[in-house]
Amino acid sequence: MGLFKSKSDNQWKIDYIKEFNEMRDCYEDKLKMKQKEIDNLKKEIEHLKSLRNNLKPKEKQIKDSDIQHIKELRNSGLSYREISKETSWSKATVCRVLNGMYD
Helix, strand or coil: CHHHHHHHHHHHHHHHHHHHHHHHHHHHHHHHHHHHHHHHHHHHHHHHHHHHCCCCCCCCCCCHHHHHHHHHHHHCCCCHHHHHHHHCCCHHHHHHHHCCCCC
């Protein structure tokens, strides 16, 4: 009887070790996949950062004559809304012109 008991004890240990190794291998594979995903995301971030250097700020689209006209209209007493309607520029652009952003 003692012989069979030791074999079953040993078999339990062997089975436990096999199951543990399979589980470890499975987690290692998942970790490798996640690491590949992280590496790909890092590459994509670097690519996007390199593209950002190629971007240029929007250049001034309003002409100097329009700027002068907006200032004249304001000096004549028109409101921002009225100037915007007359010149077809937004109120924000009119505000920027009058605050000296385009000087």
